Structures are given as C-alpha cells and as structure tokens.
Amino acid sequence: MKKDINEIYRQLGIEDDVLDYSEKKLKGLRDRFAGIDETAEYNQLKVLRALQECRVSDACFSASSGYGYNDLGRDTLEEVYSKIFNTEDALVRPQITCGTHALNVALSSNLRPGDELLSPVGKPYDTLEEVIGIRPSRGSLREYGVSYSQVDLLPDGSFDHENIKKAVNERTRLVTIQRSKGYQTRPTLSVEGIGQLISFIKSIKSDVICMVDNCYGEFVERIEPSDVGADMVVGSLIKNPGGGLAPVGGYIAGKKECIENAAYRLTSPGLGKEVGASLNVIQSFYQGLFLAPTVTASALKGAILAAAMLEGLGFKVHPDADTQRHDIIQAVTLGSAEAVISFCKGIQAAAPVDSHVTPEPWAMPGYDSDVIMAAGAFVSGSSIELSADGPIKEPYNVYFQGGLTFPHAKYGIIRAVQQLKNDGMVKLS
Numbered sequence: 001m002k003k004d005i006n007e008i009y010r011q012l013g014i015e016d017d018v019l020d021y022s023e024k025k026l027k028g029l030r031d032r033f034a035g036i037d038e039t040a041e042y043n044q045l046k047v048l049r050a051l052q053e054c055r056v057s058d059a060c061f062s063a064s065s066g067y068g069y070n071d072l073g074r075d076t077l078e079e080v081y082s083k084i085f086n087t088e089d090a091l092v093r094p095q096i097t098c099g100t101h102a103l104n105v106a107l108s109s110n111l112r113p114g115d116e117l118l119s120p121v122g123k124p125y126d127t128l129e130e131v132i133g134i135r136p137s138r139g140s141l142r143e144y145g146v147s148y149s150q151v152d153l154l155p156d157g158s159f160d161h162e163n164i165k166k167a168v169n170e171r172t173r174l175v176t177i178q179r180s181k182g183y184q185t186r187p188t189l190s191v192e193g194i195g196q197l198i199s200f201i202k203s204i205k206s207d208v209i210c211m212v213d214n215c216y217g218e219f220v221e222r223i224e225p226s227d228v229g230a231d232m233v234v235g236s237l238i239k240n241p242g243g244g245l246a247p248v249g250g251y252i253a254g255k256k257e258c259i260e261n262a263a264y265r266l267t268s269p270g271l272g273k274e275v276g277a278s279l280n281v282i283q284s285f286y287q288g289l290f291l292a293p294t295v296t297a298s299a300l301k302g303a304i305l306a307a308a309m310l311e312g313l314g315f316k317v318h319p320d321a322d323t324q325r326h327d328i329i330q331a332v333t334l335g336s337a338e339a340v341i342s343f344c345k346g347i348q349a350a351a352p353v354d355s356h357v358t359p360e361p362w363a364m365p366g367y368d369s370d371v372i373m374a375a376g377a378f379v380s381g382s383s384i385e386l387s388a389d390g391p392i393k394e395p396y397n398v399y400f401q402g403g404l405t406f407p408h409a410k411y412g413i414i415r416a417v418q419q420l421k422n423d424g425m426v427k428l429s
Ligand SMILES: *Cc1c(COP(=O)(O)O)cnc(C)c1O
Pocket: 098, 099, 100, 101, 125, 127, 178, 179, 180, 181, 182, 213, 215, 216, 236
C-alpha cells in the first residue's frame, strides 16, 4: 500500500527523500492531530445543534430575488449564526463582499463623528489601515471625524495594560481586537486571552463596544470571542466559516443594537435587515458552515505539518510546531524574495485549479507592497482553500493557510519543500 502512495507522489514530482522527511515529521504529530480532531468533533456537534434548533429545512435553500423581503433562508441562517456564536443577532450576507467590507460595516456603523477607535493589540490588518485612515484614504473613518489610537503589544506578546488604561478616554467608543496575527509575526490571541482583555477594558469603561476581527479563527477553538464578552465578532465567508463552499460573503454576529446599526449601514437607514436577496448562494452558506469544523481542522493540521517541516529545515516559523493554535495561519520567515517566490510556486503547483500557472508578485489594492499569492482555488481568492501569500518586503515572510482536505494540505506543503529543494534553497541531509 505504502508503495502505491510513494509511486503516486513520485508521479506528482515528489522525490523520496522529501516524502520520507514529511513522514518522519508526521509521526511526531499524531497526538496533536488527535486533539484537533476532538475539537472538530465538538464544533461539528455545535453547528449541527444550531441547524436543528433553528429547524433548517429544504425551504431555506430557495433562491430569493429583488428586495428579498421575508427571505426565510437568509433570516434562518442569521439565527443559526447567532446560536453558534452565542450572540443576540447576526448579519450574514452575500452583499458583504469580503472580510474588510464586513469590518468596515461593523466599524463605520457603530462609530459617530467625534468618537475614538482604539486598537489595544497593535497595528491592524493591512487593509484596515485604509478603512481607519492610518494611511490617508478616501472615505476612511478619519475623513468622517473618527480618530484612532493604538497600543502595541509588549515585546513578549502580552497586553500593555498600563498604556491601554491611559489610552481609554471619554471619546473611546469602540475597541477593535484582531484575533489572528494577519501579516505580522506577533502571536495570535487565544479566545481566553481576548476574554481577559475585554474584561480589563470594560473595567475601565463599561459601555465601550468590543469588536473582534475573527478572520481565520472560527472553529479553531471550542469557544469564540463572543462567548467571552465580545460585543461583535466579524469575519469572511471565504475563510473558515464558509467551509470552502460559500462563494462570497461576510458575517457580523453580536449584540442586537450593534447588528441593527450594521444592517442600517449595509443596506440603508430605515431598511436594515429587511432587504437583501440571498440569490442562489444560500444553500452553499449552510452546507459550507456544516463542513467548516472539519475543513478548519484540515487546515490546522496542514499548518502544523508545515511548521514542523520548515522548522526542521532551519527556517523560523511562527508559531512553532509545538505551540497551541488559535488560527489557521502559518508564517514562515524565508529570508529572501527568491525563497518566497519559490515556496509559492510549489503551493501553486499543488493546486486542483490553475496548477500550470506561475504566480508572480504584484501590487494589490489595500496592501502597501507587492504581494505574491499562490492559490489554485475553486472560489477566487479563497484562503480557506490551500493558499500562500507573502508581501515582498523584509523579513520575507510567507503565510501559508487553508486546505479543504488534509491530504491536499499535506501534498501542498511537501510540494513547496520540493520546490525549495529544486531551486537550491534547502538541502535535505
Ligand atoms: C483576511 C483578513 C481580513 C480581511 O479580509 P478580506 O476578505 O481579505 O478583505 C481582515 N483581518 C484579518 C485578520 C484577515 O485575516
């Protein structure tokens, strides 16, 4: 049996030494993987329970058009999300075009001129810089008179309580907490840690809205930030909660008032949640959500295998292979533009779609340097599907994430290591 597997890997361009190396690393990860499977089992049941309690039926999968009044599938799905995230309400829509859009809607609808937004966990995700106006941008919060302040994490990755306390003032209306590291090498926050931060902030000012950018974190743990006090959690459906099937969309789950504000902003004052046809995509939102816990588990295993393999080859990896995970992103410091390009070529070559194309760095809207992205995805730009991207700037990190199935994530990382070997960037001893 083993012989067959080695043979098909060989046909797909993998040399025996690279495969042997991956098997050696995999052996050491069995217990980790068993823990991930248990979390997936827990979350699968959590999703199933919500679908059952909301009495999801065939009628929920019908397409709606036009205004989308009384769209049963849409309204029921929003109820399902509220149950899973343990919130009063949710907005889950194909009209939310991406994660940045969801975050922009959540922020701009809950802030008013004169208010201040605080990030107590350092610089937010690149695209948020333009939403907030950290980089001057048309239509930013800053143009609308919303100011911004930031407190960085301490060098050891912990919260800077003293300076957070100083930063909270009478104008502080909303605090944004990014769970995932994004394009940084800081640690990803655990849900428990986010809960402690929220408690601390509410002890200083109880009526401040705490929003968590939950991108890439959904279903990695058994609880979500909304279980530990977040007033809003926000994310993209072409990441974890879409399970690879949602072709577009974003969600905001949280307190009733926050979600109402967001709905009036997304559609229109006076209309709110009442309009917004779910078109033909609603069934994929449900089915993707159903698959999301196991898809997230596959992606997590891929990330850990990548960490183990690349760490063993002498690269710095964040987090390392032994660290407890709180999101699906694996950062690897490859140290040169050439190695980033080589790694991404390997991921692309492993894809089910467009494996014959060669990725190249280019200027992406919302990012301040060229970015190379490897993705051969069924859903364009989906990063719950196996993908890798790296901004072409110091320290030349590549961010590896996704994998709808573990065998694919595994092949992807093996293929990337093979590519680094082919291009003379690594030696397997
Ligand atoms: C992906 C991501 C976003 C933005 O999502 P897009 O869908 O790319 O607009 C925001 N924050 C974090 C942490 C992300 O990972």
